[in-house]
Amino acid sequence: MPKKKEIERRFLIGSFLMCTNISYNIAQDRFRKVDICQGYIPDKRGTRLRFEVEGKMERCFRAWKNGKGAEREEDEVEISRRYLIRKWKEVEWSLEKTRYFIKLQNVKQTFELNHFEYLINGVRQNFWLIEVPFESIEECQAFIPPDLFGDEVTDDERYNSHNLAHHGFPKEDV
Numbered sequence: 033m034p035k036k037k038e039i040e041r042r043f044l045i046g047s048f049l050m051c052t053n054i055s056y057n058i059a060q061d062r063f064r065k066v067d068i069c070q071g072y073i074p075d076k077r078g079t080r081l082r083f084e085v086e087g088k089m090e091r092c093f094r095a096w097k098n099g100k101g102a103e104r105e106e107d108e109v110e111i112s113r114r115y116l117i118r119k120w121k122e123v124e125w126s127l128e129k130t131r132y133f134i135k136l137q138n139v140k141q142t143f144e145l146n147h148f149e150y151l152i153n154g155v156r157q158n159f160w161l162i163e164v165p166f167e168s169i170e171e172c173q174a175f176i177p178p179d180l181f182g183d184e185v186t187d188d189e190r191y192n193s194h195n196l197a198h199h200g201f202p203k204e205d206v
Contacts, residue, residue: 039172063133081116101186103169145162
């Protein structure tokens with residue numbers, strides 16, 4: 033199975049959703065979106081199982097990631113739905129999110145706006161996180177985030193998906 037480099041930076045949303053154009057387009061379903069459910073198996077490799085739905089298309093994956101920060105190694109293979117269901121019994125932590133793919137004018141990268149919904153004491157809460165993927169580490173380092181983005185959390189391990197699934201969202205951001 034070939035390993036690939038995953039290069040991305042993560043940001044809190046800041047005033048991003050205050051941008052009327054973005055909020056309106058999300059509400060009107062004008063961005064490509066994917067609903068994602070991913071679970072983590074507490075084995076030595078930190079196996080991640082992922083189920084994605086985009087329109088009528090469903091895809092399932094098994095993956096392992098290694099590393100921290102903006103550049104990590106990733107092994108990911110597409111798997112059958114039957115295999116995912118069988119292995120899901122081993123999942124101990126999971127999360128659900130909707131990912132919107134957004135392109136801003138004057139910004140080269142298409143970025144991923146992840147919307148997490150969950151319950152705290154019976155009250156529905158929302159959490160948003162922006163991920164910006166890159167083709168190279170040089171492109172990643174040269175990226176200047178738009179003013180609409182909030183604080184960068186790329187190097188804060190509390191914001192990687194595994195830790196969000198296992199420990200929840202940092203209290204100060206809920």
